[in-house]
Amino acid sequence: MTDRQNSSTNAGIPEYGELPRHVAIIMDGNGRWARKKGLPRIAGHRKGVDIVREIVAVCGEKGIPYLTLFAFSSENWRRPKKEVQLLLELFVTALKKEIKKLHKNNVRFQAIGDVHAFNKKITNIINEAETLTKNNTGLMLTIAFNYGGRWDIAQATAEVARRVKAGEIDSESITEDTLLPYLSLAGFPDPDLFIRSGGEKRISNFLLWQLAYSELYFTNTLWPDFDRQVFDDSLIFYASRQRRFGFTGDQIETTRHA
Numbered sequence: 684m685t686d687r688q689n690s691s692t693n694a695g696i697p698e699y700g701e702l703p704r705h706v707a708i709i710m711d712g713n714g715r716w717a718r719k720k721g722l723p724r725i726a727g728h729r730k731g732v733d734i735v736r737e738i739v740a741v742c743g744e745k746g747i748p749y750l751t752l753f754a755f756s757s758e759n760w761r762r763p764k765k766e767v768q769l770l771l772e773l774f775v776t777a778l779k780k781e782i783k784k785l786h787k788n789n790v791r792f793q794a795i796g797d798v799h800a801f802n803k804k805i806t807n808i809i810n811e812a813e814t815l816t817k818n819n820t821g822l823m824l825t826i827a828f829n830y831g832g833r834w835d836i837a838q839a840t841a842e843v844a845r846r847v848k849a850g851e852i853d854s855e856s857i858t859e860d861t862l863l864p865y866l867s868l869a870g871f872p873d874p875d876l877f878i879r880s881g882g883e884k885r886i887s888n889f890l891l892w893q894l895a896y897s898e899l900y901f902t903n904t905l906w907p908d909f910d911r912q913v914f915d916d917s918l919i920f921y922a923s924r925q926r927r928f929g930f931t932g933d934q935i936e937t938t939r940h941a
Contacts, residue, residue: 703875703921705749706742707897709889710735712881712905725769730907732777741911742822743788745918749823749871753889757797757831771801774828775808782812789821795867796830797838823871830867832891839865868893876921880906880913898924 710731717727742750785792794809842865846852863869873893882903886894900917
């Protein structure tokens, strides 16, 4: 779950090696990176945007079909008002700047979270980006913006409750699968690999439902210093894992060699 020592970009894929289909990342450490350099916190966030661009490109090159990034949590409203304002402005500026390039590279974009809490300027640019790229068939890039895992489960539950009241769902037949169509990542595979930069070892209310069986990789690298090498390290870690999903290791081996 932590950084590998003496890893190499050219290291071979381990025995169980497959690339993840879906990678989810908490991009942590922007503020600390800026503070270490004597810069304002927003400078770290701006540098972080450059890293997002690089990781999107790497996922496209490697054929990883889904990438979900935690950009702004429902708890981030607690930060100083000025920082929140600058973060929102940076999001709009970055999306306006990058969306045509994403579209040209066949990337499909979507935002998840309670985006209706934002002003029209933000919701309009999100809608424009989603509409422009909706028919693209390459990487599915999801940005979690004003998102929280508990919110996600609560809003899905509320939708199920509405449908029960309307007679569309039988309350006696509710299972885990009943909620799936109403969660933010409905129709997508759950993340295979979760990455958190910045040294913290928690998932911070991110994709609580969807991360149930994800492999968790934590790196001390601050997000503005996150690069292809660190990403490759996380993929090597993932490839070394035997994913059992409740089965025994022997059962997995038998299936692999059948």
